[in-house]
Amino acid sequence: MFAVALVASAVSVLGATPASADAHVTSLDHVEGSRWTMTVYSPAMGREIPLDVIRPAGGAPAPTLYLLNGAGGGEDGANWQSQTDVVDFFADKNVNVVTPAQGLGSYYTDWIARDPVVGQPMWATFLTDELPGVVNGALGTNGRNAVAGVSMSATSVLDLAIDRPGLYDGVASLSGCARTATPEAQLAIRGVVRVANGGNADNMWGPPNAPAWLDHDPYLRAEELRGTELYISSGSGLPGRFDTPEAPRHAGAPPLLDQILVGGAIEAATRYCTVSMADRLRDLGIPATIDLPGDGTHSWLYWQDQLHKAWPVLAQSVTR
Template sequence: MKRLLAVAVLLAALLPVPAAAAEATERWLGPRTVDLTWYSPNIGEEVVARVLLPRRWTRDAARTWPVVYAYQGGRDDYTSWTRETDLEELAEPWDVIVVTPTGGGNGSYTDWWNDGAGGTPRWETFHTEELPRLMRGYRAGSGRAAVGISSGGFGAMSYAARHPGLFRYAASFSGPTHPTLGGAPAILLTVNLLGFGPDAFRVFGLPGRDAANWRAHDPYLQAAALRGTGLYVASGTTGLNGPYTPDGAQWRPTQVSEVLIGRMNRAFVERLDGLGIPVTSHIYGDGWHAWPEWVPELHAAWPLMMRALSVPRPDSP
């Protein structure tokens, strides 16, 4: 028995240990808002996450709280949700933790392919393993929801499909939910090339040569794994001025991206319907690929996320 135990201990010591986050440095912006900064071995540099804490939160509480992870889009940063929306005011009365983590400059919500060699940056591992592990130190429980805009919407759906059970609810606003749709890979690569040059090919690889990796991250193709997760999908289809377009705002050619996004989301919703997987969808036609269109979707999806997390309404006893 002692010999078997010794062998087991030796084997355990030889097994690779998952990369873990170091203790975070806290910068309090208010009594219930804190920015956490730490070195991430999965990203290979310092990262930041903003955390909104509920009213009754204490560091040494005996209980835990459900968590909403809100993912940024494109080349924005972890402050975008609190800068561009009323998320803080919306979440304030609810008994839930909200985390808005960095997603990198077009980090693309995946462990980068790197010509099949893997390695950093590992954004998927960071968001789905390292960050939740860190948040346990802030009394985060096992009930989780994810919401994202643009590429962050892709992240919410891709993570939910690739990690069944990780989230009870996933919401995507104008997310590219079908990146292997005809013509889409070339457009997505072009966007990434503009963002960080030749490194764009390191993200998912080449669409033809590395097609299996692209397919493995496509929420449309992995949709069956979303069964049992609450879903909310919204996007425009034209990129034209919509009801929430600010007065006097000048239309930009980049808004045509919502046309492709709309095609993806129509197909994604139809795929879910065909599989008999419930989804709340709002494919609204005119509207920019921009925050004014997404704030109303946040307000529509929020109570559905809270219900999935079993968070009582603030006016409930």
């Protein structure tokens, strides 16, 4: 009955023949169980954006968790749906989970100039201005939102929450870096963009001395996170229980040695960033839940665990 009602709602939305200038649902399809796929036209980007959706049982209005993928943007096998238990975990949770299946190396931000390789992504506009109203209408939500991100998007979710105060009641930032303005942070970000999508980060936030690098630095703008429920975590980079030959591995996961060596080094760097951000929040007197395990590499099963730990904080944020 619920599935029929949701499809009927979707037909109503799709049949409304919205003006081409408005964001709107172009498809909403049931996959199986709680899983759906949705496509939304974004005027800001001039194209359709695919989304993975997990719906709660029952059909009553529920809040929405916007769950962002890492540097791959969900365009490869490294995504929440294929690498974690996210579908099973949220099966009994009263929340809509919406995950863009694109965003490769974009930092989910609005790029300031057109890049010859990637065009001009306008993810912040899509995620904060266009998508929430469309999701609320198509899925019949209660209008309350939280956002979570991992690795690249762990930076993005803090930035988005600062940029659109009041849109997200809770934020979970897992294994990311809240710095964008320092030379070291800019070097890392430029590397992520170049390796992930071949783009030039000058077209994202400008040259190293451009003000946008300061504007998108959550550490510098941390005061603007006051009043938002925060969960911030990072492993240490040392091998842990998911870095052994006996540990479960999903298709598409990197070779174990790469996970330990490369993933360990990346996680050690995000640990430094996370500790710095935790200290900053403490100095400002801004409450936050900080989790700093003694081990853990930059890999999905650790993020699965962290999402489980973050959920009570996020759930509280959208029900208080």
